[in-house]
Amino acid sequence: MTSTTAAAPEVAPFQLFDLTVVRTRRLGPSILRITLGGPGSEGFRGGGRDQSLSLLLPRPGQREAVVPAAGGGTWHERWRALPEDERAVLRSYAVRAERPRPDGSTEVDLDFVLHGDGGPASRWARAAAPGDRITVAGPAVADNTAVHFRPPADTDWVLIRADETAPPAAAAVLEWLPAGLPARVWLEVPRTEDRQALNTAAKSRISWLVRSEGAACGVETVRAAALPEGTPYAWIAGEASRLRALRHHLVRERGFAPERVTSTTYWTRGLSEEQARRAGSEAVSAGISSAEHPKAEWVDQVAR
Ligand SMILES: Cc1cc2nc3c(=O)[nH]c(=O)nc-3n(C[C@H](O)[C@H](O)[C@H](O)COP(=O)(O)OP(=O)(O)OC[C@H]3O[C@@H](n4cnc5c(N)ncnc54)[C@H](O)[C@@H]3O)c2cc1C
Structure with a gap:
């Protein structure tokens, strides 16, 4: 008799999580901590260090962000398939802390600089209140490409x-x-x-x-x-x-x-995140490396 062992289903390294603002706390005149969690946070699993995630935010004039529906491919492919002038704006933030809760959910602390330039992320953060909902593209496995702090073993x-x-x-x-x-x-x-x-x-x-x-x-x-x-x-x-x-x-x-x-x-001073990323992609397409161009390195660094 032969037996087969079903392979464990592969977990996509980044997934969309529909999270709730649990609480907000001012840490200083310029910095606001927003703790996200609630139902929908199950399965969020970061790698610590400089782990980052992407917030999916409404465009100016939208009440709610237009986020990809569940389906095949990566969340980023599904996001890219949405109309460019409608789909959610993406902004990157570091995971300051992550706390698994006894009920299986996870609390995630993000610390926002409330810069005066009023982009979608700082605008959203200023207005955020407990109970607000937000979709994030975050890690579902600890070893993922949005952790960049990786000192070689021989680091003194x-x-x-x-x-x-x-x-x-x-x-x-x-x-x-x-x-x-x-x-x-x-x-x-x-x-x-x-x-x-x-x-x-x-x-x-x-x-x-x-x-x-x-x-x-x-x-x-x-x-x-x-x-x-x-x-x-x-x-x-x-x-x-x-x-x-x-x-x-x-x-x-x-x-x-x-x-x-x-x-x-x-x-990047004077550029929103997508403008900076576009400039980076153009630099890479033109064969310019990130060592030569300040924006070229944006291309692969965030949660995709
Ligand atoms: C991997 C990664 C992790 C990050 N983690 C954090 C984090 O933990 N906390 C955090 O606060 N930010 C973090 N950032 C930076 C944050 O994503 C940017 O500041 C982002 O541009 C803010 O989005 P916005 O919608 O507020 O402004 P945008 O729409 O992107 O920009 C609007 C205008 O504001 C200017 N601007 C953007 N940020 C600042 C700023 N800080 N001070 C002054 N002017 C600014 C831009 O140059 C532009 O002119 C991170 C970025 C990356 C790539």
Whole structure:
């Protein structure tokens, strides 16, 4: 007699989750934490570190976001098949924390910078209230391509530099780092009260760069620093042009191997996320690499 074992069904790495705003909490003058969860969050499973997800948001003039129906292919393919001028606007956010609940649901904390430029995401966040619904494209398996913080095994120490959009990811990275690993960290925020308590077992030296206090936030801060000895891994995230200057400093002036610098553009001054992504795709189609073009790296970095 032969027996066959049914293979476990393959889980798509990213799925659409219909979530509910559970609570909101102001963390500082510029930052709002929104906790999502409720029925529909079952199966959400991120990889920690700088795990990100995509929010599906209404366009200006829409009351509700136009989201893809269930079906074949990836959620992104189904989203792309919708009319371009109707389909939901996508915005990327880091998963600051993820808590499985006894009822099988999961709570997910997202920390929003309430920037004054009023794009769909910051507009949605300002108005969000418990009970509001939102669809997110999020991870369903922990090892997924929207986790970028991946230090090679021979890393002796870590450098982290984040502007105000990236402390949520940096804080989750710090929680993940092994005990005793040296980490030199710079986190930039608009105001003194935007600083957060951080948890880490790493041997970290953390500097908050507070713009309202006149902190120097350009490449000069890292350039002036004495860095630990040994083989580094750098994770830098924030505004496109500032990242480019910092990456250049690390690779060209400090001699970091390019593959040991993970540089993730979180936003681009003067461009919305889709405008920046389009500029990135055009750069890639024109054969320009992300090392040469500040927007080229957008193409593959988010949850697809
Ligand atoms: C992987 C990833 C993870 C991210 N995680 C976070 C996160 O955890 N928290 C967070 O707050 N952001 C995060 N961001 C950045 C966020 O997605 C962008 O700031 C996004 O552009 C905000 O969308 P929006 O609809 O508010 O503005 P958009 O419609 O995209 O932009 C409208 C205008 O606002 C400007 N703008 C966008 N962001 C800012 C800003 N921060 N300050 C000033 N002007 C801005 C744009 O240049 C544009 O001119 C992340 C981005 C990525 C790629």
